[in-house]
Amino acid sequence: MRDAFVTKLLELGRKDPKLVLITGDLGFGVLNEFMATLPDQFINAGVAEQNMTMLATGMALSGWKAFTYSIGNFATLRCLEQIRNDACYHDAKVTIVSIGGGFSYGQLGMSHFATEDLAILRALPNLRVITPAETWEAQDLLEEDIKLPGPSYFRIDKSAGGVPRGAGERGRIGVARTLAEGRDVTLVTVGGILAEAVGAAKLLRAEGVSARVLSLSSLKPLDEAALVGAARETGGIVTLEEHTIIGGLGSAVAECCLSAGATPGFFLRLGLPDVFSTVVGDQFYLRRKFGLDAESVAVKTRQLVSKWRERSAG
Amino acid sequence: MKLPNSDAPPSAQANEPSWTDPHVFAHRIRCHAISMTSLGKSSHVASVLSMAEILAVLYGRVLNIDPMRPDWEDRDRLILSKGHGGAGIYAALAERGFFPVDRLRDHYQNGSVFSGHVSHKGVPGVEISTGSLGHGLGIGAGMAMAARRSKEKWRVYIIMSDGECDEGSVWEAAMFAGHHRLGNLTAVIDYNHMQSLASVSDTLELEPFADKWRAFGWDALEVDGHACSTLEEALSARTGADRPRVVIAHTTKGKGVSFMENQVLWHYRSPQGEELAAALAELDSIGPPKDGRRDA
Numbered sequence: 199m200r201d202a203f204v205t206k207l208l209e210l211g212r213k214d215p216k217l218v219l220i221t222g223d224l225g226f227g228v229l230n231e232f233m234a235t236l237p238d239q240f241i242n243a244g245v246a247e248q249n250m251t252m253l254a255t256g257m258a259l260s261g262w263k264a265f266t267y268s269i270g271n272f273a274t275l276r277c278l279e280q281i282r283n284d285a286c287y288h289d290a291k292v293t294i295v296s297i298g299g300g301f302s303y304g305q306l307g308m309s310h311f312a313t314e315d316l317a318i319l320r321a322l323p324n325l326r327v328i329t330p331a332e333t334w335e336a337q338d339l340l341e342e343d344i345k346l347p348g349p350s351y352f353r354i355d356k357s358a359g360g361v362p363r364g365a366g367e368r369g370r371i372g373v374a375r376t377l378a379e380g381r382d383v384t385l386v387t388v389g390g391i392l393a394e395a396v397g398a399a400k401l402l403r404a405e406g407v408s409a410r411v412l413s414l415s416s417l418k419p420l421d422e423a424a425l426v427g428a429a430r431e432t433g434g435i436v437t438l439e440e441h442t443i444i445g446g447l448g449s450a451v452a453e454c455c456l457s458a459g460a461t462p463g464f465f466l467r468l469g470l471p472d473v474f475s476t477v478v479g480d481q482f483y484l485r486r487k488f489g490l491d492a493e494s495v496a497v498k499t500r501q502l503v504s505k506w507r508e509r510s511a512g
Numbered sequence: 513m514k515l516p517n518s519d520a521p522p523s524a525q526a527n528e529p530s531w532t533d534p535h536v537f538a539h540r541i542r543c544h545a546i547s548m549t550s551l552g553k554s555s556h557v558a559s560v561l562s563m564a565e566i567l568a569v570l571y572g573r574v575l576n577i578d579p580m581r582p583d584w585e586d587r588d589r590l591i592l593s594k595g596h597g598g599a600g601i602y603a604a605l606a607e608r609g610f611f612p613v614d615r616l617r618d619h620y621q622n623g624s625v626f627s628g629h630v631s632h633k634g635v636p637g638v639e640i641s642t643g644s645l646g647h648g649l650g651i652g653a654g655m656a657m658a659a660r661r662s663k664e665k666w667r668v669y670i671i672m673s674d675g676e677c678d679e680g681s682v683w684e685a686a687m688f689a690g691h692h693r694l695g696n697l698t699a700v701i702d703y704n705h706m707q708s709l710a711s712v713s714d715t716l717e718l719e720p721f722a723d724k725w726r727a728f729g730w731d732a733l734e735v736d737g738h739a740c741s742t743l744e745e746a747l748s749a750r751t752g753a754d755r756p757r758v759v760i761a762h763t764t765k766g767k768g769v770s771f772m773e774n775q776v777l778w779h780y781r782s783p784q785g786e787e788l789a790a791a792l793a794e795l796d797s798i799g800p801p802k803d804g805r806r807d808a
Contacts, residue, residue, distance in 0.1 A: 216662075238661060249650045249684035256654020259640075261585075261662065264654075279644055280681075284651055287641055288632070 199390070200228060200297050200354050202333035206340050207265065208232045211239050216261060217344075220254050222247045222268040224297075229267070247272050251280035251292070258290035263344060269297045270310040274319060274351070285349040286324045293343065294351045299329075299389050300440025301475070301484040302356035308474050312353070316388070317445025319351050320417050326350035327417040328371060329388035331359040338369030339415055346371075355440075357390030357481055359413060372419035380408035382503045383464075384428035385495070387438045388414050388447050394485060395438050397492025398499060405496075407503050417447060422454050429455040433506045434464030436499050438490060440481075443469040463510075464502045468495060531608050534740040535800035537568035542768050542795055544603035544616055550788045552620025554628050558766035558778035560600035562704040562737070563671060566761055567604045569743040570669060570700075579609035582636040588666050589655050591640045593648020594673035594702065598630035601638060610637035646679030648672060649699060653689045656697040656756075667749060670699045675707030678716050683728070690729025695753030699730075700746075702737065704765035706776060725758045737761025769794055 208231060211217040219232055220241045233240050243250035247268060254264035266273055273296040274281065285292040296312060303310035320327045328343060328350055330336035336354065343350050361377055369375075377392065378399045385395040392413045399409040410432050412424055428435055435455070437448040448467030455462060470488055477487065485491045489498070531537045545560040571577075575588045592601050599619060606613045618624040625634035629643025642648055652670040659666055676682060689697050703721070705712050712718055722732040731753070735742045746759045765779075766772030769791045772783075783791050 218661075241657070243688060244684075246684035246688065248646075248681040249653070249688055252647060252650025252681070252685060253654035253657065253688065256651040256656075257658040258654075259651075260655050260658035262658055280647065280650070283641070283644055284647055 199330065199333045199336050199356070199358055203295070203336045203340060203352070203354055204228055204232060206337040208235060210341070210344055211236050214263065215239065217263045217265070218257055219265045219267060220250050222250045222266070222272055224268050224272075247277040248280050251277040251294075252284055254292045255280070255284040255288060255290045258285070258292045259288060263291050263293070265293045265295055267295045267297070270303060270312045271315065274312070274315050278318065281319070281325070281349070282322050286322045289324050289348045291347060292349045294349070295354060296352070297354045299353040299355045300391070301481045304481045304484045305478045307478055308476070311475060313441050313470055314445075315353065316417055316439070316441050316447065317449065320445070320450065324348050325418065326371065328352050329414060329417055330354070330369065331375075331387070331389055331392040331413045331415075332361065332363070332369070333358055334363050335369035335415065339371055342371050353389060355390035357393065359390055359392030359396065361392065361396060369415055371416050372421055373415060374421040374424035375413045375415065376424070377411040377413060378409060380410040380432060382407045382409060382433045383499055384410040384412055384432045384435050385438060385499070386412045386414065386425070386428065386435060386447065386451055388417060389440060391438055391440045391485065391490065394490060394492045394495055398495035401492060401496035402499060405500060407500055409499065414447070417450050420450055420454055422458065425451055425454045426458045426460040429460035429462040433503060435462040436466045436468060436495070436502070438495055439469040440485065440490065441469050442472065443467040444472060463506050466498060466502060468498065529607075529609070531568070531572040533800070534565065534568040534572050534744070537572045537604070537607060538564040538740070539795065539800040540607050541567055541600055541603045543792065544606070545599045546769070546783055546788065546791050546795065548599045548603065548616055548619040550783045551617060552628075553782045553784070554599070554620045555780045555782065556596040556599070556628070557783065558772050558775070559594065559597045559673070559702075559704075561767045561769065561772065562763040562765045563597060563600060563702040564767065565738045565740050565743060566671060566700055566702060567600050569740050569747060570671075571604045571608050573744050574747045575669065576666065577608075577637070579637070582610060586664065586666050588669065589639050589652070590669045590671070591642070591648040591652050592630050592671050593642055594645065594671060594676055595629035595642030597671075598626070598628055601630050602626055602635065605635070605637040608637070611635070645673065645676040646681035649682055649689070650685035652697055652699070653685050653694060656689070656694040657692065659696055660694065667696045667698065669747070670697070672699055672701045674701060674703045674705065674712050674718060675715070677701070677718055686725065686728045686730065689756040693729070693754045694756045695750065697756040698747060698759065699756070700759040700761055702763050703760050704763045706765040706774060706779070708779060709776065722760055729755060731755045731757040732760060733757065734760045734762065737763035738767060768798065
């Protein structure tokens, strides 16, 4: 997804001489073509993410479209106040690109687990929080976002949902993709962990449970209609995110449904409980460890659906 | 409540607008700051008094700006990175004609856009909203880089505080601007030697301050921050400069009101009652230099 995103960024940069990519000294092997092709549209800010974000704001307020680029929490939490006060308050055309959402860098340890970013960044006014699940979707969303005013955050996952583009399908900001239809439950995801939801839906189907699967292209704006529809049209909602269960996808879905008066029949947030992972492993290992893999999701969902059916029958 | 200085002080009643003479302009900024912080019961009056000449010289003599076109693309940019001095910027912009002086009465009032820490929302002429220290220089470096890469002539000025230089982000930006030789960037530091709880020296020593900037690739000058002609010379545009410049302006916190000078208390206290009257009386008794040229 990262390479596809950067490829699209280079394509856009060739067309727009006022697109600038500012990296916090990361991107070896990834940004090389961009650096070589568009040297006047590239800046290495050094290992200085606060300044990277301030530079981007200053350039954006001077007529440029500025992208900041780093991995994990460096592009976000390290310079959070610069994002809030500078990029967001000034509504500057700054696009924050963080490579490695969730456990993408699963072997690198706590510092590199981006597992609170959605909660924190979605609280910032003016900021779009964009969560592609597929490589092609990341490109579509970038193409759409670059035309919009104001700041945005792209959470670029290492994994991908693995569901090919449908005929005529385009990723759109604020519009959920429906990957499977069903009535018993809706599984809602952001990012590449969609693959686990799709897997869980298949397992559930084999057991007579029909699951709708929604992938949200952005947490802000949120596709409220899709979520309210899920609450009203299916038995309940299970949210799945490679992120703490506090404040991220699950919270956004709960807020949306309750505010709309659409209470789901049951509701479960799957993600990290309120903990840091102190062990490492690849992205799929860590999903299994925290019960976020397809099998675990299917087991927990089936239990909820069973209870819901009993209640409904009674 | 009637603002005590709503009538122009005698020294400012000339036909010329106040801003053409930096001494008169600085005097007006001080009078406004005293009144605004009194009316708003707000802090940081002493931080405005220390930079009155810096503001007056920049807004009156140095910056290429047009009050009729605050968003003019070719304007010079000024960022007040020490956002707690917001009253000073509002006063300078009002005197300069960006909006009516009467609007200064709104400072700190319920529903007002004139926040204690400077905000650009709804206030023509303010480039950047600040208040958290250590943001202005990096944003300014971004602007300077944008101007250079777009081959534009406008320049960028940043006013910073001394205590602000405790922030690591200042030195991130300083290293960047020095490395990239941003000659279109000028920082001026209101070095009043006082910060929030104690003196700079007792908090975190900045000296050798100019040498620190030079080591980061900057052209560093130390000047008397209340001497208008010296400031103007140091801040004026430099053709073909290949390094950013920092002007370390030695100032007196609370300058112009004897009982506020060098007192940490007046980082916070708002002048009321007898103190307000005494402060304004002292400013008026001193006034700007009669010939309009002598430096304070």
